[in-house]
Amino acid sequence: xxxxxxxxxxxxxxxxxxxxxxxxxxxxxxxxxxxxxxxxxxxxxxxxxxxxxxxxxxxxxxxxxxxxxxxxxxxxxxxxxxxxxxxxxxxxxxxxxxxxxxxxxxxxxxxxxxxxx
Ligand code: AMP
Numbered sequence: 001x002x003x004x005x006x007x008x009x010x011x012x013x014x015x016x017x018x019x020x021x022x023x024x025x026x027x028x029x030x031x032x033x034x035x036x037x038x039x040x041x042x043x044x045x046x047x048x049x050x051x052x053x054x055x056x057x058x059x060x061x062x063x064x065x066x067x068x069x070x071x072x073x074x075x076x077x078x079x080x081x082x083x084x085x086x087x088x089x090x091x092x093x094x095x096x097x098x099x100x101x102x103x104x105x106x107x108x109x110x111x112x113x114x115x116x117x
Contacts, residue, residue, distance in 0.1 A: 002044065002091065002092060002093045003091055003093070004038075004040050004044075004091055004093035004095065005044050005093060007024070007026065007040075008024060008040070008042045014026040014027075015027040017037060017066065017069065017070065018062070018065065018066050018069060020062065021042075022041060022042055022043070022055070022058055022059075022062070023039060023040065023041055023042065023058075023059060023062045024039075024040055024042060025037050025038065025039045025062070025066045025098070026038055028097065032097075032099065033099040033100060033101055033102060033104060034100070034101030034102050035070055035072055035077070035098070035099065035100045035101035036097065036098070036099050037066065037070070037097075037098040038095045038096070038097060038098070039059065039062065039063055039066065039095065039096040039098060040093060040094065040095045040096075041055055041059065041094060043055075044093055045093070045094040046092050046093070046094065047083050047084055047089060047092065047094055048081045048083040048094055049083055049084065050094070051094055059096070063079070063096060063098060066098060067098070067100075070100070072098075072100035072101060075100065075101075076100060077098055077099060077100030078097075078098075078099045078100065078104050079096050079097065079098060079099075080096070080097040080099065081094070081095070081096055081097070082097075
């Protein structure tokens with residue numbers, strides 16, 4: 001069982017903020033912003049590449065409600081999904097990072113020439 005499935009099952013503690021039948025939002029253990037929350041589906045999905053459109057449709061209002069609840073709906077926030085190895089995904093259970101509470105920097109990530117597709 002993966003680490004986030006253990007959080008869903010209550011085998012590992014988490015600092016939960018919002019929950020419904022399908023999703024849980026909890027504080028990231030190593031926050032990278034004043035607000036850094038992870039949103040996961042309760043049902044295991046490895047990564048964004050595997051998630052259904054139906055789950056994503058249901059996750060949208062959940063994240064919007066979370067933003068309102070935590071007071072970042074108006075000030076703004078950033079959603080990040082790391083997908084797979086090149087995306088830097090470390091936990092292989094789909095999760096959205098919800099980051100906010102400060103003006104977040106944005107910079108280039110790699111010193112590689114642009115790849116023509
Ligand atoms: P990613 O690199 O996108 O897979 O992000 C995984 C995130 O999960 C990281 O930001 C970690 O800090 C976070 N994380 C790992 N274990 C836990 C945990 N037990 N509770 C909360 N956050 C966690």
